[in-house]
Amino acid sequence: MKIPAGGCRIPATAENLQPVERADGSRRSDNQVYMDGxxxxxxxxxxxxxxxxxxxxxxGRPLGEIDYLLFHQANRFMTDFFVRKLxxxxxxxxxxxxRFGNTSSASIPxxxxxxxxxxxxxxxxxxxxxxxxxxxxxxxxNVFRNCRISPLAEYRPL
Numbered sequence: 717m718k719i720p721a722g723g724c725r726i727p728a729t730a731e732n733l734q735p736v737e738r739a740d741g742s743r744r745s746d747n748q749v750y751m752d753g754x755x756x757x758x759x760x761x762x763x764x765x766x767x768x769x770x771x772x773x774x775x776g777r778p779l780g781e782i783d784y785l786l787f788h789q790a791n792r793f794m795t796d797f798f799v800r801k802l803x804x805x806x807x808x809x810x811x812x813x814x815r816f817g818n819t820s821s822a823s824i825p826x827x828x829x830x831x832x833x834x835x836x837x838x839x840x841x842x843x844x845x846x847x848x849x850x851x852x853x854x855x856x857x858n859v860f861r862n863c864r865i866s867p868l869a870e871y872r873p874l
Contacts, residue, residue: 717850721746760794760847765801767855768843775857779804781841782857784832788846789813789823821846830868836860 721732732746744750764787772779785804787795789812799806810831812823819826824844832840840860847853 718750718752719747720750756851757794759851760790760853761797761801763853764798764845764847764855767853768798768802768845771843771855771857777841777857782843783808783840784842785809786824786827786842786844788848789816789827790818790847820848826868829865833865833867836863836865838862 720726722728726732726746728747735743735745735748737743768779768785772782779802785798785802785808787798787809789795792811792813795809795811795813796806798804799809810827812827812830815830816823816826824846838861840863842858842860843855844858845853845855
């Protein structure tokens, strides 16, 4: 994520506030956010599998013994890549992007509610892994114990 101008180093001016056509065909000013999607993608597919492996080493649990991996629902290609790279069974990686789209920071809890409702037992081990804006990422080992999840409810304005 980059904003080339608008700060103390390059203050906003009438000139750099004007949108111009960029090499990728988009139009934006130097004061608008720009994301190099390919750099973000490459970063994510490199760091997420490594983070999952480091976490399983730290907790002393083989990945194959973890009941579910839940990833931020960014896109199907990325989720499938993680499954292949980690050699983890795809049927144990709940997926909700096809139903709800990329719901940002709500994607993991939404996936838990929509895809694991009624499937969490007395002790269900999970790894939750989020990643996103600003090249941020994190993973957590979580054990659901006798967890009750309410059914998914859709908001409908009155």
